[in-house]
Amino acid sequence: MRKFLLPEGEIPRKWLNIAPLLPEPLEPPLDPETKEPVSPEKLLVIFPEPLVMQEVSDQEWIDIPEEVLDILSLWRPTPLHRAKNLEEFLGTPAKIFYKNESVSPPGSHKPNTAVAQAYYNKISGVKRLTTETGAGQWGSALSFATQFFGIECRVYMVRVSYNQKPYRRVLMETWKGEVIPSPSPYTNAGKQFYEKDPEHPGSLGIAISEAIEEAATRDDTKYSLGSVLNHVLLHQTVIGLEAKRQMEEAGFYPDVVIGAVGGGSNFAGLSFPFLADKLRGDKPNLKVLAVEPQACPTLTKGEYRYDFGDTVGLTPLIKMYTLGHDFVPPPIHAGGLRYHGDAPLVCKLYDLGYIDAVAYKQTEVFEAAVTFARTEGIIPAPESSHAIKAAIDEAIRCKETGEEKVILFNLSGHGYFDLSAYDKYLRGELEDS
Amino acid sequence: MRKFLLPEGEIPRKWLNIAPLLPEPLEPPLDPETKEPVSPEKLLVIFPEPLVMQEVSDQEWIDIPEEVLDILSLWRPTPLHRAKNLEEFLGTPAKIFYKNESVSPPGSHKPNTAVAQAYYNKISGVKRLTTETGAGQWGSALSFATQFFGIECRVYMVRVSYNQKPYRRVLMETWKGEVIPSPSPYTNAGKQFYEKDPEHPGSLGIAISEAIEEAATRDDTKYSLGSVLNHVLLHQTVIGLEAKRQMEEAGFYPDVVIGAVGGGSNFAGLSFPFLADKLRGDKPNLKVLAVEPQACPTLTKGEYRYDFGDTVGLTPLIKMYTLGHDFVPPPIHAGGLRYHGDAPLVCKLYDLGYIDAVAYKQTEVFEAAVTFARTEGIIPAPESSHAIKAAIDEAIRCKETGEEKVILFNLSGHGYFDLSAYDKYLRGELEDS
Missing domain, CATH: 3.40.50.1100 (Rossmann fold)
Structure with a gap:
């Protein structure tokens, strides 16, 4: 065969959380200024509550919602x-x-989490998501996922990729994603580069900053990340x-x-x-x-x-x-x-x-x-x-x-x-x- | 669900041949000169015997080979x-x-027949297949299929597509297909256009002629078609x-x-x-x-x-x-x-x-x-x-x-x-x- x-x-109807199986606990993320563990409240500025709860959960099995x-x-x-x-x-x-x-x-594999994140943002009343994308794999997955839940999706795409990989951009746009070449004039993080050079090639670092800034400063908008967390x-x-x-x-x-x-x-x-x-x-x-x-x-x-x-x-x-x-x-x-x-x-x-x-x-x-x-x-x-x-x-x-x-x-x-x-x-x- | x-x-382990179910028989292909039905022998110049037999078969069910x-x-x-x-x-x-x-x-869907055609050519001792491709869908399928049977595959690709759709060409090459922009200097059919203009944009008609000519004039080579028959x-x-x-x-x-x-x-x-x-x-x-x-x-x-x-x-x-x-x-x-x-x-x-x-x-x-x-x-x-x-x-x-x-x-x-x-x-x- x-x-x-x-x-x-x-x-599978449940996700497996490996954190409680670790022989010793994971070190917490720290506030760069105080060097104290970051409180979940701080994360709520850019992520919806159900995802923050999953981020710190010690439950081994977590139900996957029907939706x-x-x-x-x-x-x-x-x-x-x-x-x-x-x-x-x-x-x-x-x-x-x-x-x-x-x-x-x-x-x-990216839509496995993109769909879950779009769902939890939806039930938390979030109307828009921002994210960054380099080559376009993650931006495609999030554009694909958000359309099923009626959430707007703005993708800051590193400008050099935006110019060199037009097909990835079209893929996102076909799924209703709004694709913005980064650095853009729409955020303070982007503006400082954009105003000096409107054709600045950009970097994933700048694109992340733009996406996070927008989520942190707009009430209807959260941020979504495609890995690491x-x-x-x-x-x-x-x-x-x-x-x-x-x-x-x-x-x-x-x-x-x-x-x-x-x-x-x-x-x-x-x-x-x-x-x-x-x-x-x-x-x-x-x-x-x-x-x-x-x-x-x-x-x-x-x-x-x-x-x-x-x-x-x-x-x-x-x-x-x-x-x-x-x-x-x-x-x-x-x-x-x-x-x-x-x-x-x-x-x-x-x-x-x-x-x-x-x-x-x-x-x-x-x-x-x-x-x-x-x-x-x-x-x-x-x-x-x-x-x-x-x-x-x-x-x-x-x-x-x-x-x-x-x-x-x-x-x-x-x-x-x-x-x-x-x-x-x-x-x-x-x-x- | x-x-x-x-x-x-x-x-499925058998293909369904609809021909014997027709209320009246299909009109046979005719020789353009004599207007008489083309004999299966003539088709053997460019197709291997098992495929010619299937072309004229009146059996309702035909076994799909294990391979x-x-x-x-x-x-x-x-x-x-x-x-x-x-x-x-x-x-x-x-x-x-x-x-x-x-x-x-x-x-x-194209590889469904490409794999079968590659197999029947293989067991008939054919070493090379030629075909034509416009947008590249069929050429990709035949390149994909022939590699499994160790058959060489030459694809005459309409030159304008060859130039405009490089990714389709790369797909064929990754699967070991040899992709030739058509009209080419390798056939009489292509030469007459190529010699006047090496950048001639080509057409599917010319590409078919090149592929058929090569199959008809080389003992180790047959021709493969992706539809119609x-x-x-x-x-x-x-x-x-x-x-x-x-x-x-x-x-x-x-x-x-x-x-x-x-x-x-x-x-x-x-x-x-x-x-x-x-x-x-x-x-x-x-x-x-x-x-x-x-x-x-x-x-x-x-x-x-x-x-x-x-x-x-x-x-x-x-x-x-x-x-x-x-x-x-x-x-x-x-x-x-x-x-x-x-x-x-x-x-x-x-x-x-x-x-x-x-x-x-x-x-x-x-x-x-x-x-x-x-x-x-x-x-x-x-x-x-x-x-x-x-x-x-x-x-x-x-x-x-x-x-x-x-x-x-x-x-x-x-x-x-x-x-x-x-x-x-x-x-x-x-x-x-």
């Missing part, structure tokens, strides 16, 4: 595939499985909860679970339900592998300390592995992995030794992507291709040792909007960052 | 969705269902066979089955298994609706007569509705519907009154596409959006009459590669062809 589905109606399940069922459950062609191509005794999150209409990772656990049941159906439990890490949301979404077993002591030998680009090696080369979540220093201080909030990674094509830090939950589990990490260069990642496209047929996103590369390396090690390991990775998205990078790779013109 | 799957392993099922299972069965949000938005008592063929890796339509019946069982699971039999018609393959794929019931006399009231663009109104305004299948007159004469083989439709964005004729099987059934047809203008089709994207969340291909427009019109009529009709249409592909057309529509700049 190549594909494992779950009958419709069998989407959210209803929208998720447009594409969930997503298939789990056995990568038989890839196994044959590699000549490995390993069994390779992947969870296919690329089948969502926005093409990635506890509640975002929580919403992504549907991936791993489905995958666990599909792996059971296939008759296996993974020896290795793999995901690419940018902010940590697709990695956590797949791995946390399996990591929960390890934290409970049931699966002591489970290997959980976080894969990052060598161009932005947060876990493998960063320091574990308090740092700002954004570039300009508007957010609370967060305890995480960081390359420094002013670190600017090279412009690799896996735009979703270009984050100086990582989700605090992922960092804590890495620090405690429950997670391993590895970093790859861009060219070897694209080589893996093309191998996957030519065996399994799906064009993977550059971000997801980091997980593919690690899965292939594990499978090749199995070939050397003869181990029949069961490998599971997250295919977090497709690469239909990244074909210019494939073109460069195929022509031998890709920078080996 | 929004989505109806079939457990893996339940892909083909194995590759189809990478994405099949495809989901059947109930378009609940669209129903609510329209306020209709009608029940709207759609079969989602956009989930295949090349993004449309009986065996192509046969391979697409997996769509409707799955949909019938999924509709049963949902508890309904459709009153109206709708598909867009270019050459006829996605339309036939969905509708033939239902039309078979009508031909057998079991469902006399079933309405089957073919939807075409007003810019290329083959069924609604064409003549039913013998005509060439290609523009330059290399093919046999085919009995079909035609606008004339030299008809050049305006450059609408639904490139897959710009064909002067239609599949003979579809034309025969239309002539006999088993099928209705309707034609729409480009702007109203994009309006329907955006309505669909904003209710059901999926960005449809411009081709598929013709079916959506017809489904919406049926549902609105039900609102007026109070009828609770069950409507089923084919979402034959996604629109990720057509976002420039959406951009034009959203800006009010789309030509109303």
Whole structure:
């Protein structure tokens, strides 16, 4: 069998919160001025109450509202595939499985949390959401999600991407998102750059500042973030909860679970339900592998300390592995992995030794992507291709040792909007960052 | 329930051949010189024997080879969705269902036949396939399919598309397809245009001639066509066979089955298994609706007569509705519907009154596409959006009459590669062809 589905109606009905399973509590975010823990009240300025409660929750299981399940069922459950062609191509005794999150209409795992966030904002009376987007993956997901709940969505899109990736902009606009090139003249944060240069290329840092400023200064508007925070990772656990049941159906439990890490949301979404077993002591030998680009090696080369979540220093201080909030990674094509830090939950589990990490260069990642496209047929996103590369390396090690390991990775998205990078790779013109 | 799957392993194991169910036999293709029926032997110059046998078969059910099922299972069965949000938005008592063929890796229904054709060529000892592609949908599907069987694939791509749609080219190249801008210097057919103007924009007619010429003059090479022919339509019946069982699971039999018609393959794929019931006399009231663009109104305004299948007159004469083989439709964005004729099987059934047809203008089709994207969340291909427009019109009529009709249409592909057309529509700049 190549594909494992779950009958419709069998989407998980609860999210798994891994925080209460940690052997020691997560360090709280700190106010940069007082160095005291930030109170939930402060977060209510930019997030609605239900999401703030989820952010600090110590409940292990949290009900998924019916209204959210209803929208998720447009594409969930997503298939789990056995990568038989890839196994044959590699000549490995390993069994390779992947969870296919690329089948969502926005093409990635991102709508799993976008739909939940839009819903909780809706029931909290919020009329508008702001967010930022770099390559456009998150902005697409939030535009897609908000339209179902009649919420307006404004996306500050880094101007260089706005100009270079018009199709991502059109995708957001087709889903009624309002896309603003950043820096813009509409916020104080943007204005200082815009007025000096209306064609300023922008940065994710500036775009975040614009989105947060607007949410903080308008009563009808909140802010939405696509990764890093506890509640975002929580919403992504549907991936791993489905995958666990599909792996059971296939008759296996993974020896290795793999995901690419940018902010940590697709990695956590797949791995946390399996990591929960390890934290409970049931699966002591489970290997959980976080894969990052060598161009932005947060876990493998960063320091574990308090740092700002954004570039300009508007957010609370967060305890995480960081390359420094002013670190600017090279412009690799896996735009979703270009984050100086990582989700605090992922960092804590890495620090405690429950997670391993590895970093790859861009060219070897694209080589893996093309191998996957030519065996399994799906064009993977550059971000997801980091997980593919690690899965292939594990499978090749199995070939050397003869181990029949069961490998599971997250295919977090497709690469239909990244074909210019494939073109460069195929022509031998890709920078080996 | 929004989505109806079939457990893996339940892909249909036989294709349905509608030819033997016709109340009178299909007129055979004729040799343009002798006006006598073309012998199967002549077709063997460009097609392998198993496909020629399927082309003229009078067997009602034809086994799908295991090797083909194995590759189809990478994405099949495809989901059947109930378009609940669209129903609510329209306020209709009608029940709207759609079969989602956009989930295949090349993004449309085309690989259903591409995989079968690649397989039969493989077992017939063919080493290379040639084909033509306009917008790139078919070329992508054949590149995708041939890589699984180790067959080389050369795609003659109309030069203007080659230059304007680089992402489609990259998609084919990632799947190992060799993409040649047409007219090329590699064939006599291409040379006469290429030598006068190396930047000649090309046409589908020239590209077909190049692909056929190469297949006819090289022993290791055959030609592959993505629509029109009986065996192509046969391979697409997996769509409707799955949909019938999924509709049963949902508890309904459709009153109206709708598909867009270019050459006829996605339309036939969905509708033939239902039309078979009508031909057998079991469902006399079933309405089957073919939807075409007003810019290329083959069924609604064409003549039913013998005509060439290609523009330059290399093919046999085919009995079909035609606008004339030299008809050049305006450059609408639904490139897959710009064909002067239609599949003979579809034309025969239309002539006999088993099928209705309707034609729409480009702007109203994009309006329907955006309505669909904003209710059901999926960005449809411009081709598929013709079916959506017809489904919406049926549902609105039900609102007026109070009828609770069950409507089923084919979402034959996604629109990720057509976002420039959406951009034009959203800006009010789309030509109303």
